[in-house]
Amino acid sequence: MIAVQKLRVEYRENPLGLDIRYPRISWQMRADERDVRQQAYQIQIAGEQDFGSSLLWDSGRVESGESLHLELKELELQSRQRYYYRITLWDQQNRQTGWSETAWWEMGLLSPEEWEAEWITAPLACLDVHADQVPLLRGNFRVDRQVTKARIYVTSLGLYELELNGARVGDAVLTPGWTSYRERLQFQTYDMTGQLAVGNNVLGAWLGNGWYKGNLGWNQQKHLYGDRTALLLQLHLTYEDGGEQIIGTGPQWKVSPGPILMSELYHGETYDARLEQRGFSQPEYDDKGWVPAEILPYTKQILLAQENVPVRAVQELTPVALIHTPAGETVLDLGQNMVGWLRFTVEGEPGQEYQLRHFEVLDQEGNVYTENLRTARQTVTYIAAGGGQESYQPRFTFQGFRYVQLIGFPAQPELQNFTGVVLHSDMEPTGTFTCSDPLLNQLQHNILWGQKGNFVDVPTDCPQRDERLGWTGDAQMFIRTSAYLMNVAPFFSKWLKDLSADQQEDGGVPYVIPHVLGEKEYSSAAWGDAAVICPWTIYQCYGDKRILEQQYSSMQGWVEYIRRQGTDEFLWNTGVHFGDWLGLDAKPDSHVGATDSNYIATAFYAYSVQLMEKTAKVLGRTEDAQHYSLLHSGVKAAFNQAFIIPAGEGGAATQTACVLALMFGLVEGTAKEHTVARLIGLLEESGYHLTTGFVGTPYLNLVLADAGHMEAAYKLLLQTDYPSWLYQITRGATTIWEHWDGIKEDGSFWSKNMNSFNHYAYGAIGDFLYRYVAGIEQMEDYPGYKQFLIQPHPGGGLTSAAAGLESMYGKIRSEWTIASGRIELIAVVPPNTSATVYLPDAALPGVLESGQQLQQVRGIHSAEQLAQAVKLTLGSGEYRFEYTFQK
CATH class of the missing domain: 1.50.10.10 (Glycosyltransferase)
Known part of the structure; x- marks a missing residue:
């Protein structure tokens, strides 16, 4: 059986909000047998999931083994439109797959002129340029009939976190990311269809200093790109009757200082829960004390859609130990040097202060060591609201740490009240x-x-x-x-x-x-x-x-x-x-x-x-x-x-x-x-x-x-x-x-x-x-592992080694084991690729594959005895070689 799998556009599965004029499609071939390669492909693209009635383009059968980065130059792509695609393949025996599952991509805003919204910021009378406190912003809008499509396009000067009707929008953190802000500023796209109510709705945002306005470098530099944080947001609504509406940031939005009193990438975050504006992004919230947002003149010419995968919380760690140091400090050990923050739960009196100091290693005596942080404080301070259990994690900072000193907590806090949240760009493990x-x-x-x-x-x-x-x-x-x-x-x-x-x-x-x-x-x-x-x-x-x-x-x-x-x-x-x-x-x-x-x-x-x-x-x-x-x-x-x-x-x-x-x-x-x-x-x-x-x-x-x-x-x-x-x-x-x-x-x-x-x-x-x-090596003339080497080098007293690589074509594997003078090598070659395998210190007559002589094995195209190895060329499939080790 052969099939098409892992359809991707610009490396991503069903990406939302692209601004690349000619996106590229990639896919993998799946096969249940050896020595399978693609001979031809066909791509269809449609404006709806029904390809019969909305087909926009059909490549027809194309005689080619290419399956990576096929550029779609034939279509004139439109902003905010979703495109559906599917693929069928033929192998070298002219066997055809069925159509793949339908995949899609959606365009974002392709031109700066499409941004009707305005940059908004906190008025200086509310928060001046030197204020550390984080502003909150909210905008009311009304939806008067059923929405069939809703997209938010948003970015900020500084970092933002967005809410809609009391719920967080998306799962990315540290958005919009760090770019050369004077030349390039990313925006993100969110699908909010089904999350809007008919009637009153509210968008809310938090704005942090981040890389744009906060401390950068060891010379205590601030405001390297600008001295005011700002938000730019545009919500596009498509109604059931075909009508459209655009809602954007502007002077109708309101601003208030929030409970985050300080937020810096290096120094941490200070949060006063007594100042929380609970429900500020919900329609019923009373914002009478809020002030109108100020329009900030700032360019939109540098805006571009999200390019990298976003930073997300990708893993959680539970502390492995509670340490009382010789100096009398209370310290959590996460067991792993990690990057992110600590989520914690406390129960205290109103105004009670809790501090977490993050650091990497204990000193020679087993005490807290922070000198290698230089001026970075890496400290989170939480001031309790009181009245029961309270949980918190930061928004606009991250720490590098294994250990956390607890200050103001009980002497024997419960480990289950703390969780290490690991952050990084959410790249696919390969x-x-x-x-x-x-x-x-x-x-x-x-x-x-x-x-x-x-x-x-x-x-x-x-x-x-x-x-x-x-x-x-x-x-x-x-x-x-x-x-x-x-x-x-x-x-x-x-x-x-x-x-x-x-x-x-x-x-x-x-x-x-x-x-x-x-x-x-x-x-x-x-x-x-x-x-x-x-x-x-x-x-x-x-x-x-x-x-x-x-x-x-x-x-x-x-x-x-x-x-x-x-x-x-x-x-x-x-x-x-x-x-x-x-x-x-x-x-x-x-x-x-x-x-x-x-x-x-x-x-x-x-x-x-x-x-x-x-x-x-x-x-x-x-x-x-x-x-x-x-x-x-x-x-x-x-x-x-x-x-x-x-x-x-x-x-x-x-x-x-x-x-x-x-x-x-x-x-x-x-x-x-x-x-x-x-x-x-x-x-x-x-x-x-x-x-x-x-x-x-x-x-x-x-x-x-x-x-x-x-x-x-x-x-x-x-x-x-x-x-x-x-x-x-x-x-x-x-x-x-x-x-x-x-x-x-x-x-x-x-x-x-x-x-x-x-x-x-x-x-x-x-x-x-x-x-x-392990021996997985690419060949320069065949980039992307279209053809590659498996050439392990046993030695150093090792008795086994194994490596796997999820290439653009699929899973490559090389695994060798030595026991009782014999070596076994497992080699996995993805469909639509080939490999040259070197069996170290092998004699050709003594090499078996899955118990068979090599000349009987499908997928082995050639076998050659070299001075210190046997050289094989393989088609796709999984192979298990065994022979007496000559060393």
């Missing part, structure tokens, strides 16, 4: 990894939770201290790993558009995106290269060609920026760089590793130019491809002339220097052999411990494996003493640390100024786990 080593499984867990905690609408560097910024270097180091764990394509597509928006006129790229640092804080090597590395990685992992088209001018701008630096267009030997940030071979009191910054800069220059050449070829830009091919040759030659030849064949003097030369293909022949030997020598000198920082670490194990030194890679991976990935786990880490010795062996701390215990950069080792240990 990857899993497990193996026979519990410490490596915990490492995988820590990598995943590092991603959860730092993918909060932008890829932040840390979620707890007064920073939480979109550092470009961290993002490009981790993006490949992140794409295994979750579907990050919409997440990075949105963030990369902000990178383009904030890119300097000369092509320079700010250190953080969105750009909120100083005017001169941009264009460090390996950080700015995110402009090129990230789009290419998304293209490779998801087959998304549009992201290359979308980012091409940004990518080109960055490369040309580098080319114009200094007097030699082939070397980047000017500017200020972070170098091998936090490298352990740094001089005392320095954060920059020992590898020459000009060496690093030129190496990344070469890599970005190489990716530009590949991108130009993919997009059919032949002249550009030739230009960047010549430029790459020039940079590579200049790199060798400047850094390798003067120092002899083994010119790379540090682990990171060796790693970059090998990873980016900058040395060949004898020079490459010497560089590999030099790297192994440096590792032997250190007892197989790394000295790399942010720049070298992501690639270290990859280049060792590619150079045939898999056991050296395993030695590094499995070290448990400092410095190593597993050392952190022996110290109780549940996320990835910023520093290899964030907590030292004696229990003291590395630093109070820069010591995050949830900082995903070194989690890039996940790339090695999935690609080499």
Whole structure:
């Protein structure tokens, strides 16, 4: 049986409120047998669910195996209209599926001119620009007949939470998200059909400072984008008789100060329940004391529909312990370093104050430790209304924490009164990894939770201290790993558009995106290269060609920026760089590793130019491809002339220097052999411990494996003493640390100024786990895993490893087990794809698949004996190989 499943538009199931003129459809093929591929497809699009009477477009049978990102250029799409679609397929035997289930997408507002509503804000006489108190807004409207369709389009300056007739609208938090607000501001769309009453209705809103108006960065900056929060909302009603009505924010709305006395992303929230305006979004509420809203002149030209998946509450944790510290503090332990907030229930007297201080680790003596938060207070204060049980959770803040100090609570509070609410961008989970080593499984867990905690609408560097910024270097180091764990394509597509928006006129790229640092804080090597590395990685992992088209001018701008630096267009030997940030071979009191910054800069220059050449070829830009091919040759030659030849064949003097030369293909022949030997020598000198920082670490194990030194890679991976990935786990880490010795062996701390215990950069080792240990690897010429490799590398004493990846085509799996001298490998290949499988240390005559000789097995297209492996090419299906392990 074959069928069509998982229909998606722009990566999403039935998306509401798109503003993309030519949306793209993707689907998966399902098959109950092996070796099935798509030969043709047919798409139908209709204006109603009845395709017979409302068909708008029919592709007819199209002879093609394509099933990802098919762009719908044939339709003239209308604002606010819903479109239904269905798909049928034919396989290579010309067998046809039935029609898929009907799916849909709906357009939002496609033009700024469609926004009739006005921006409204609290009058300065009500709340001045320096007031910390959060305003409430409400607007009455009347519905006089039956509504068949109701859509809210809404955004804010600051953050909003919306209510209709006393009920919360939607489940997203921290809306409208963080973008380069001066250039781009997202709006959200909500389907309110069936939630409106005939008669009086009320919309209510809360407005928080958020990234727009609140504290950002470590210099206590506020009002970076503006000094007044505001709301823009438009409700479109379609009545049963075909009539339409638009209700929008305007001067008829009213405003009042609310019970949130302070709300800051870094500092937390203060809530006085005695000031609650209970029922303020219900029709019967008396708003006589409220004042008219003020119209705020502000542009609508920058508005765009939601691009990334929203931030949501995606998980809940129950505290695992109540701790009374030696200092007499009462502390909850959630058991996991998490990002979000605590929901709690109390019962107190009117005016009784409760405080929750969120932090990551206990100090050496087991007491509360908050110094690494710097100025971020991470404190929630709740003032009780009294009169019974009261429950609360924040709205416009988030904390990074494992522990919470309770102040003002009973000495023995009930654990069931507290719940950790985990927030992050609600990305689809796609990857899993497990193996026979519990410490490596915990490492995988820590990598995943590092991603959860730092993918909060932008890829932040840390979620707890007064920073939480979109550092470009961290993002490009981790993006490949992140794409295994979750579907990050919409997440990075949105963030990369902000990178383009904030890119300097000369092509320079700010250190953080969105750009909120100083005017001169941009264009460090390996950080700015995110402009090129990230789009290419998304293209490779998801087959998304549009992201290359979308980012091409940004990518080109960055490369040309580098080319114009200094007097030699082939070397980047000017500017200020972070170098091998936090490298352990740094001089005392320095954060920059020992590898020459000009060496690093030129190496990344070469890599970005190489990716530009590949991108130009993919997009059919032949002249550009030739230009960047010549430029790459020039940079590579200049790199060798400047850094390798003067120092002899083994010119790379540090682990990171060796790693970059090998990873980016900058040395060949004898020079490459010497560089590999030099790297192994440096590792032997250190007892197989790394000295790399942010720049070298992501690639270290990859280049060792590619150079045939898999056991050296395993030695590094499995070290448990400092410095190593597993050392952190022996110290109780549940996320990835910023520093290899964030907590030292004696229990003291590395630093109070820069010591995050949830900082995903070194989690890039996940790339090695999935690609080499388990063996799932893409093929560059077949992006999105249309064709891919399964090439496991058993070693390090492991007896099993398994990884799964939900690709755009479906589930890929590689699972191997060694027992009694035999190895079993399970390989799963989705329909409409193929795989090349390497069985390590196998002899072809002895390999069985599900107990059969290979020549008898359907789906195996070829089998070849290599020196150290058997190479197979497979069609789709699940295969179970078994053979005697030759090692």
